[in-house]
Amino acid sequence: AQTVTQSQPEMSVQEAETVTLSCTYDTSESDYYLFWYKQPPSRQMILVIRQEAYKQQNATENRFSVNFQKAAKSFSLKISDSQLGDAAMYFCAYRSGITISTEAQKLVFGQGTRLTINP
Amino acid sequence: GAGVSQSPSNKVTEKGKDVELRCDPISGHTALYWYRQRLGQGLEFLIYFQGNSAPDKSGLPSDRFSAERTGESVSTLTIQRTQQEDSAVYLCASSLERGSRVNSPLHFGNGTRLTVT
Numbered sequence: 001a002q003t004v005t006q007s008q009p010e011m012s013v014q015e016a017e018t019v020t021l022s023c024t025y026d027t028s029e030s031d032y033y034l035f036w037y038k039q040p041p042s043r044q045m046i047l048v049i050r051q052e053a054y055k056q057q058n059a060t061e062n063r064f065s066v067n068f069q070k071a072a073k074s075f076s077l078k079i080s081d082s083q084l085g086d087a088a089m090y091f092c093a094y095r096s097g098i099t100i101s102t103e104a105q106k107l108v109f110g111q112g113t114r115l116t117i118n119p
Numbered sequence: 120g121a122g123v124s125q126s127p128s129n130k131v132t133e134k135g136k137d138v139e140l141r142c143d144p145i146s147g148h149t150a151l152y153w154y155r156q157r158l159g160q161g162l163e164f165l166i167y168f169q170g171n172s173a174p175d176k177s178g179l180p181s182d183r184f185s186a187e188r189t190g191e192s193v194s195t196l197t198i199q200r201t202q203q204e205d206s207a208v209y210l211c212a213s214s215l216e217r218g219s220r221v222n223s224p225l226h227f228g229n230g231t232r233l234t235v236t
Contacts, residue, residue, distance in 0.1 A: 035224070043208055045162075045227035091161060106152065106175070107225060109161040 002027045004094050006110035013082045014118050020067075021077045021113050023092030031097030034068065034075045035107070039089040048090070051075065053097065079115075087117045121145065123228035125211050131234045132201055140196040140231045144213030151194050152212045152225065153186055162210065168194060169216065201235045208232050 013019035036048040051059045092110040124143040153165040164178035168188040188194040212225040
Protein backbone atom coordinates (compact mmCIF):
# COMPACT_ATOMS: atom_id res chain seq x y z
CA ALA A 1 0.00 0.00 0.00
CA GLN A 2 1.09 3.53 -0.71
CA THR A 3 1.89 5.93 2.11
CA VAL A 4 2.37 9.69 2.22
CA THR A 5 4.38 11.43 4.94
CA GLN A 6 4.43 15.09 5.84
CA SER A 7 7.06 15.56 8.51
CA GLN A 8 6.22 19.17 9.37
CA PRO A 9 3.05 19.45 11.49
CA GLU A 10 3.36 23.25 11.52
CA MET A 11 5.21 25.89 9.55
CA SER A 12 5.20 29.67 9.68
CA VAL A 13 6.48 32.34 7.33
CA GLN A 14 6.56 36.10 7.11
CA GLU A 15 4.21 37.69 4.63
CA ALA A 16 5.87 38.12 1.20
CA GLU A 17 8.55 35.53 2.01
CA THR A 18 8.95 32.05 0.50
CA VAL A 19 8.16 28.82 2.31
CA THR A 20 8.64 25.16 1.35
CA LEU A 21 6.44 22.35 2.63
CA SER A 22 7.86 18.82 2.54
CA CYS A 23 6.23 15.59 1.43
CA THR A 24 7.61 12.12 0.85
CA TYR A 25 5.78 9.05 -0.35
CA ASP A 26 6.31 5.36 -0.74
CA THR A 27 5.15 3.36 -3.75
CA SER A 28 6.26 0.58 -6.04
CA GLU A 29 4.31 2.02 -8.96
CA SER A 30 5.84 4.04 -11.77
CA ASP A 31 2.66 5.71 -12.99
CA TYR A 32 0.93 7.97 -10.50
CA TYR A 33 -0.20 11.49 -9.68
CA LEU A 34 0.75 13.72 -6.78
CA PHE A 35 -1.31 16.58 -5.45
CA TRP A 36 -1.19 19.40 -2.96
CA TYR A 37 -4.51 20.41 -1.44
CA LYS A 38 -5.21 23.45 0.73
CA GLN A 39 -7.83 23.32 3.48
CA PRO A 40 -8.80 26.71 4.96
CA PRO A 41 -11.07 26.97 8.03
CA SER A 42 -14.08 26.60 5.72
CA ARG A 43 -13.06 22.89 5.57
CA GLN A 44 -13.26 22.67 1.80
CA MET A 45 -10.29 20.94 0.20
CA ILE A 46 -8.97 23.10 -2.64
CA LEU A 47 -6.62 21.68 -5.25
CA VAL A 48 -3.46 23.80 -5.37
CA ILE A 49 -1.28 21.93 -7.83
CA ARG A 50 -0.77 18.47 -9.29
CA GLN A 51 2.11 16.58 -10.88
CA GLU A 52 2.08 13.61 -13.22
CA ALA A 53 4.88 11.21 -12.38
CA TYR A 54 5.80 10.67 -16.03
CA LYS A 55 6.53 14.38 -16.47
CA GLN A 56 10.00 15.49 -15.52
CA GLN A 57 9.15 19.16 -15.54
CA ASN A 58 8.01 20.51 -12.19
CA ALA A 59 4.45 21.83 -12.13
CA THR A 60 3.84 25.51 -11.41
CA GLU A 61 0.67 27.49 -10.74
CA ASN A 62 1.32 31.19 -10.26
CA ARG A 63 3.04 31.55 -6.85
CA PHE A 64 2.94 27.79 -6.22
CA SER A 65 5.52 25.38 -7.57
CA VAL A 66 6.71 21.90 -6.74
CA ASN A 67 10.07 20.19 -6.56
CA PHE A 68 9.37 16.66 -7.73
CA GLN A 69 12.22 14.22 -7.15
CA LYS A 70 10.94 10.88 -8.41
CA ALA A 71 13.97 8.80 -7.44
CA ALA A 72 13.90 10.20 -3.92
CA LYS A 73 10.08 9.98 -3.80
CA SER A 74 9.91 13.56 -2.67
CA PHE A 75 7.29 16.16 -3.62
CA SER A 76 7.73 19.52 -1.90
CA LEU A 77 5.55 22.59 -2.35
CA LYS A 78 7.08 26.06 -2.61
CA ILE A 79 4.92 29.10 -1.98
CA SER A 80 6.48 32.35 -3.14
CA ASP A 81 5.47 35.84 -2.01
CA SER A 82 3.33 34.38 0.80
CA GLN A 83 0.02 36.10 1.40
CA LEU A 84 -2.26 36.11 4.43
CA GLY A 85 -4.82 34.15 2.43
CA ASP A 86 -2.36 31.29 2.09
CA ALA A 87 -2.80 30.41 5.76
CA ALA A 88 -4.38 26.95 5.89
CA MET A 89 -3.72 23.26 6.32
CA TYR A 90 -1.85 21.81 3.36
CA PHE A 91 -2.17 18.16 2.44
CA CYS A 92 0.00 16.16 0.09
CA ALA A 93 -1.79 13.31 -1.69
CA TYR A 94 -0.98 10.35 -3.94
CA ARG A 95 -3.09 8.57 -6.52
CA SER A 96 -2.35 5.68 -8.86
CA GLY A 97 -2.28 6.44 -12.58
CA ILE A 98 -3.65 3.44 -14.36
CA THR A 99 -6.32 1.63 -12.45
CA ILE A 100 -7.56 -1.86 -12.96
CA SER A 101 -9.34 -2.12 -9.67
CA THR A 102 -11.19 0.52 -7.71
CA GLU A 103 -8.72 -0.07 -4.87
CA ALA A 104 -6.12 2.05 -6.61
CA GLN A 105 -8.36 4.99 -7.38
CA LYS A 106 -8.53 6.56 -3.96
CA LEU A 107 -6.40 9.49 -2.92
CA VAL A 108 -3.96 8.70 -0.12
CA PHE A 109 -3.32 11.73 2.07
CA GLY A 110 -0.53 12.81 4.36
CA GLN A 111 -1.25 14.10 7.86
CA GLY A 112 -1.06 17.72 6.81
CA THR A 113 1.02 20.82 7.58
CA ARG A 114 -0.55 23.84 9.21
CA LEU A 115 0.85 26.98 7.59
CA THR A 116 0.72 30.29 9.44
CA ILE A 117 1.47 33.59 7.71
CA ASN A 118 2.86 36.31 9.96
CA PRO A 119 2.01 39.89 8.88
CA GLY B 120 -21.27 27.11 -10.89
CA ALA B 121 -22.48 24.30 -8.67
CA GLY B 122 -19.83 22.48 -6.71
CA VAL B 123 -20.13 19.47 -4.44
CA SER B 124 -22.83 20.13 -1.87
CA GLN B 125 -23.03 18.40 1.52
CA SER B 126 -25.74 18.54 4.14
CA PRO B 127 -26.10 19.13 6.95
CA SER B 128 -23.13 21.38 7.53
CA ASN B 129 -23.07 20.45 11.19
CA LYS B 130 -24.79 17.64 13.06
CA VAL B 131 -24.89 17.00 16.79
CA THR B 132 -26.33 13.68 17.87
CA GLU B 133 -26.54 11.55 20.97
CA LYS B 134 -24.54 8.39 21.32
CA GLY B 135 -26.50 5.43 20.00
CA LYS B 136 -28.56 7.38 17.46
CA ASP B 137 -28.38 6.87 13.70
CA VAL B 138 -27.34 9.70 11.36
CA GLU B 139 -27.53 10.26 7.62
CA LEU B 140 -25.15 12.52 5.76
CA ARG B 141 -25.91 13.65 2.23
CA CYS B 142 -23.68 14.49 -0.72
CA ASP B 143 -24.72 16.05 -4.02
CA PRO B 144 -21.85 15.65 -6.50
CA ILE B 145 -21.10 17.89 -9.43
CA SER B 146 -23.48 17.07 -12.26
CA GLY B 147 -21.97 14.57 -14.67
CA HIS B 148 -19.25 13.37 -12.32
CA THR B 149 -19.13 9.61 -12.42
CA ALA B 150 -17.00 9.02 -9.34
CA LEU B 151 -17.89 9.85 -5.73
CA TYR B 152 -15.78 9.44 -2.61
CA TRP B 153 -16.39 9.69 1.13
CA TYR B 154 -13.55 10.57 3.48
CA ARG B 155 -13.40 11.03 7.24
CA GLN B 156 -11.21 13.64 8.88
CA ARG B 157 -10.71 13.49 12.61
CA LEU B 158 -9.62 16.64 14.43
CA GLY B 159 -6.09 17.62 13.44
CA GLN B 160 -5.68 14.56 11.24
CA GLY B 161 -5.45 13.79 7.54
CA LEU B 162 -8.22 12.28 5.46
CA GLU B 163 -9.18 8.62 5.82
CA PHE B 164 -10.77 6.95 2.81
CA LEU B 165 -14.16 5.40 3.54
CA ILE B 166 -15.90 4.40 0.31
CA TYR B 167 -15.78 5.00 -3.44
CA PHE B 168 -18.50 4.80 -6.10
CA GLN B 169 -17.78 4.71 -9.83
CA GLY B 170 -20.75 4.69 -12.18
CA ASN B 171 -22.75 1.51 -11.85
CA SER B 172 -19.81 -0.59 -10.65
CA ALA B 173 -19.79 -2.20 -7.23
CA PRO B 174 -18.49 0.34 -4.69
CA ASP B 175 -15.12 0.02 -3.02
CA LYS B 176 -16.04 -0.29 0.66
CA SER B 177 -12.56 -1.15 1.85
CA GLY B 178 -12.26 1.94 4.06
CA LEU B 179 -15.47 1.58 6.06
CA PRO B 180 -14.33 1.18 9.69
CA SER B 181 -17.17 -1.04 10.89
CA ASP B 182 -20.51 -2.51 9.86
CA ARG B 183 -22.21 0.47 11.49
CA PHE B 184 -21.14 2.49 8.43
CA SER B 185 -22.88 2.15 5.08
CA ALA B 186 -23.35 4.28 2.00
CA GLU B 187 -25.58 4.31 -1.02
CA ARG B 188 -25.56 6.06 -4.35
CA THR B 189 -28.22 5.87 -7.01
CA GLY B 190 -26.63 5.98 -10.44
CA GLU B 191 -24.44 9.05 -10.74
CA SER B 192 -26.43 11.25 -8.39
CA VAL B 193 -26.82 11.82 -4.68
CA SER B 194 -25.05 9.69 -2.11
CA THR B 195 -25.98 9.07 1.51
CA LEU B 196 -23.57 7.96 4.21
CA THR B 197 -25.32 6.34 7.16
CA ILE B 198 -23.80 5.73 10.57
CA GLN B 199 -25.84 3.51 12.86
CA ARG B 200 -25.62 3.48 16.66
CA THR B 201 -23.16 6.38 16.67
CA GLN B 202 -20.22 6.34 19.06
CA GLN B 203 -18.17 9.25 20.34
CA GLU B 204 -15.24 8.03 18.23
CA ASP B 205 -17.36 8.75 15.14
CA SER B 206 -17.04 12.49 15.81
CA ALA B 207 -15.25 13.95 12.79
CA VAL B 208 -15.72 15.92 9.61
CA TYR B 209 -17.07 13.76 6.81
CA LEU B 210 -15.96 15.00 3.39
CA CYS B 211 -17.44 14.04 0.06
CA ALA B 212 -15.68 14.47 -3.28
CA SER B 213 -16.57 13.81 -6.89
CA SER B 214 -14.60 13.57 -10.09
CA LEU B 215 -15.09 12.94 -13.78
CA GLU B 216 -13.27 9.77 -14.72
CA ARG B 217 -13.23 8.11 -18.09
CA GLY B 218 -11.62 4.88 -19.17
CA SER B 219 -8.88 3.30 -17.15
CA ARG B 220 -6.72 6.36 -16.65
CA VAL B 221 -7.26 8.30 -13.48
CA ASN B 222 -6.40 11.87 -14.30
CA SER B 223 -9.31 13.95 -13.09
CA PRO B 224 -8.92 15.97 -9.91
CA LEU B 225 -11.25 15.44 -6.98
CA HIS B 226 -13.62 18.27 -6.15
CA PHE B 227 -14.52 18.37 -2.47
CA GLY B 228 -17.54 19.64 -0.61
CA ASN B 229 -17.34 21.61 2.63
CA GLY B 230 -17.99 18.54 4.72
CA THR B 231 -20.36 17.68 7.54
CA ARG B 232 -19.02 18.13 11.06
CA LEU B 233 -20.49 15.33 13.17
CA THR B 234 -20.38 15.60 16.94
CA VAL B 235 -21.52 12.63 19.01
CA THR B 236 -22.28 13.53 22.62
